[in-house]
Amino acid sequence: MSKEEKKLNPEDNWRNFIYNPLTSEVLGRTAESWGEYGAGRRLGQTLSDETPKYQDLIASPGLSIIPKPMNALEIFVNISEKTSYEHYVTALGHFLKKYEDSMQEKNIECESGIFFEQKSRSKLACKFSLKILQVCSGLNDSSYGFDEGSPCVILKMNRIIGLKPEGNPSIQCHVKEERVNLVTFPDAGKIDLMYFPYYGKKAHKNYLQPLVALKVNFQPGSEEASIECKVEGSPNLKNQDERDKFLGRIAFKVTLAH
């Protein structure tokens, strides 16, 4: 506080600092200014619109899935009863809507494999084509595989401003049950570095984060899949945190019924 005051009145003597009769300033501020201070206006002044002051609490991104199950992390699908999974399909469609080509007209094709760093004030976004997700893109199968009992789940890494993953990050999933196989799109769950860094909601308006789709194929007779996905291949993306079970990893279950 006192640092601030001195900055404001570096040449005033002490007496004037406490109360300046010419400008009616008390402790270097006018009554109005104090009022603003009190009302927390100063908060707005010191904060940047583009990036928060600190990011130490989100040094590493979390991992989440779409659709988000209602409670616990358990996706239940009954093929013979459409209502049991309809909302998942809707959620996926809703989420992927902003990835449709028509929504990405302003986005550009970027050079794969390297960070897309920008200096200009308004940042451009790299295009993420739904085609990358192949059968899970919803382009051909509007039920995202739910109808035939091999549902798609979309995985995404949380957005963090300025995050630059080291190495070659990818999302790797494993299932406990032997009679279930997983297929990821793009291949090997690769996450392209060109989508980093993120510059924040205001500057990076059309930014779309890269996605990885996971198709869960149940072999006949199998009904349950306990899946764990992790962000791998990048030393600065944590996936082992003791307390945060969603930091660079996620565990969920898919149950199928006929």
Added chain:
Amino acid sequence: MDQEKSEICNIKVNGTNFEKVDNEMAKKDDSKEKKKLSKRTLKKEHQKELKKDLDLNDHKISTKELEEKYGTSIIQGLTSTRAAEVLARDGLNVLTPFKDTPKIIKFFKQMVGGFSSLLWAGAILCFIAYVIEFSKDNSVSMDNLYLGVVLIIVVILTGMFAYYQEAKSTNIIASFSKMIPRKALVIRDGEKREIPAEELVVGDIVEIKGGDQIPADIRILDSQGCKVDNSSLTGESEPQTRSCHFTHENPLETKNIGFYSTTCLEGTATGIVINTGDRTIIGRIASLASSVGQEKTPIAIEIEHFVHIVAGVAVSIGIVFFIIAICMKYRVLDAVVFLIGIILANVPEGLVAAVTVSLSLTAKRMAKKNCLVKNLEAVETLGSTSIICSDKTGTLTQNRMTVAHLWFDNQIYRADTSEDQKAQSFDQSSATWASLFNIVTLCNRAEFGAGQENVSIMKKIVIGDASETALLKFSGIITDDVIGKRKRNPKVAEIPFNSVNKFQLSIHETDDPNDKRFLLVMKGAPERILEKCSTIMINGQEQPLDESAREAFQTAYMELGGLGERVLGFCHLYLPEDEFPDTYSFDIETMNFPTSDLCFVGLISLIDPPRSTVPDAVIKCRSAGIKVIMVTGDHPITAKAIARSVGIISANSETVEDIAKRLKIPVEQVNKREAKAAVVSGMELKEMSPEQLDELLKNHSEIVFARTSPQQKLIIVEGCQRQDAIVAVTGDGVNDSPALKKANIGIAMGFAGSDAAKNAADMVLLDDNFSSIVTGIEEGRLIFDNMKKIIAFTLTKNIAELCPFLIFIIAGVPLPIGTIAILFIDLGTDVIPSIALAYEKAESDIMNRKPRHKKKDRLVNHQLALYSYLQIGILQSVGGFFAYFTVYAVQGFRPERLLYLRPFWEDNTFNDLEDSYGQEWTKYQRKYLEWTGYTAYFVAVMVQQIADVIIRKTRINSIFQQGLFRNKYIWVGIASQIIIAVILSCGLGSITALNFTTLRIQYWFVAVPYAIIIWLYDEFRKLLVRQYPGSWWDNNMYY
């Protein structure tokens, strides 16, 4: 000494004669009075005991009847078999131990009273909340469970602390059992044996001798110069003779009864046991004491009132927000949890400890000033005292006879009566004085105890009765060599005092080698001495005792007597050498020497002088609006004289009798309203109805009750309490214990007090000095003021703890502060500063204001509550929220984003919650941010509580008037606040259960401007209160 004692005896006998008549007359009234008593709080036993007192008639009947009544023989004693039978019937001769509340009950009482009950309720609510939440979702946070456990620990610890404090002071008081004599010499089966005193039964014949404690109530059958000290019963330490004569209707007054637990000082006596154990007089009084109900202490009432306010605020806010939550479509279960949270935030968990500690600190401080407090709450009671009923002997006076005035050469001289006199300053040049001094020194049987050469005269132990001691010490001050003087003037004959002669006489050889005459010296009751004189010494010359000389004597005698002093006359005679040669053998039986036509020399008057500190203390009481009432068993004239000399009756106020005398009209015609002072005797008091007593207490500001009985002391206390007064009573005898118990604060004397009195009292005066009471009152008043400050300090942050909950419910923001952090404020950072406020000095002379009115001057008034809750409390909350929003904003969540974010924020499956910048947060990352928010809010409240503790130093003065650094404990407190917060934030930040995180250094200062605003605002408030007394501002902003 004895003559003058007889003088007093006469008066006493007169007095008691009156009482006897009264007794009979009052018997009719008695039943009436008893009914009235029962209407009041007194229990049935009380009446029964009073009645039993009157029933005792063993002192009236003859020894024959006694033998029959108890089936015993005066010569042979009881038979062993009979004794065993009676023992089986009556039980052991012991007092049932003082019916003390069992320790365990006391302990539990500490744990459920006042705040503790609120805390218990809080703890139970916590468990309920936890169970509700757990049943919903078994991964719920354990916060409420921890909180409940911590609350219970707090209750138990503070309860144990308070119990320990009380037990510590109670243990200092020796118990009753000490009073019981161990062995008794008894005649059974015709032979003397020593048996344990507890095996005594009625009808036993016991023998006692000097130094023994009397083992039971006994009727004296035979006595040889037996004197007893009844001080443990009556508080008057004057030795009393015991004989086999029935002298008074009242068993307490008659000389032929010796009481259990009193001490036989000298002589021997034989007596028949008439009462044992609890049926003895002392046993009855002790049980009477335990049956008198005690009033709640004023501070207990205040705290109850305070708990009501806090509970009222908590419950009403809780219910309002419960309804709001329901209207906002929260689930009922959630709404219940909110309700519990709100109530919890309102409970000042740390206050119990702070109040207990500050009371015990004051108790400690008072103990240093010779007031030992048994019951912590009594500390404050003393401060609200509005009437002190004080004993005279020993409390107001020095409890030793001292020479006060001398009359010789037709002139009254004044002697120094202070405690540490070194020399007497009156004119000692007259030859008459030399003769008088001779008589004083020689006609005296008292002696200094052995081995006290280096002790100052006033402190030497003297063997002899009170008056002789006074005279011996008086001569000791005039000359260093009293003993030498006596040796040089050897005594050849002596007649000690007896009740027939009423004088004491001795004949000495003189130390003048040229004068072979014997000197006869005599002292005694002045009128008896004067009768024996025919001449009077004026300026060393013997002159005939004519009418004018007699008149002068009479005037002087009346004047000294009117001062309430015990007057002695002194005369001498040089026996003619021819008639009485040095070989002459004096025979005191035949009195072969002249005892008339002596030469009158002078008068000396004695008094038990007031303690020198008492007049100042009484003036202090007066300016503090405290009425001092003297209650004594002494004669009204003495009582009034002492009352005047210490200022209990001020110099210019008159009693009804004084006015009558001045106007020369009968007493009945005097307008009673004109008299400020009143001297009321026990007899008059007996005839008064409660209404008349009320009137007396209301209309007279200076009252002396003289010749009162123990029961009457109780009546006086009750009368005072009917005036809504807080009454302090001093006492030392067993007979005082009912009054001590009944008083709002009973004060027992440490030296002179009996154990029973100390047991019944709330406080013990270690130096028996009245002025210690006044210092105690000052401390008591100070602690009341400081407790206001403590409570104001503590209540303020309650709002800062409550608002987060309210905003959480209404605006749906993430919770700004958790319950654990709240506990760390209440029981961590705030504890030492609040205790430090107990050390605050008074803001002005607290002894210059009236005692607080029980019903008007509350500890927590609405001004205090409103100012703390709605002004400083709200300011503090704003500061706290500012810190909270700052911490969230710098991490990415701007205030507008937080609104109604709660459902998503708290959703465990929501791991990509977007902040204001488009970043996504997992649940745990949010949780960690929430804890950072807790820490920031906690630190902000802590910083503002620093300002709060500083502003609470004073209620009206500027901080600068009070001095910022005079109370160094405040700074210890502030340091503790900062250190605890730093430890929590830095050191224990890694412990998840505590929910603290390490806060960046700059966020420690976010609330500093608010702290400064709080301080400036309060200075402004105090300035206006000082500037405009009586204004709207003063009435509403001064707490």
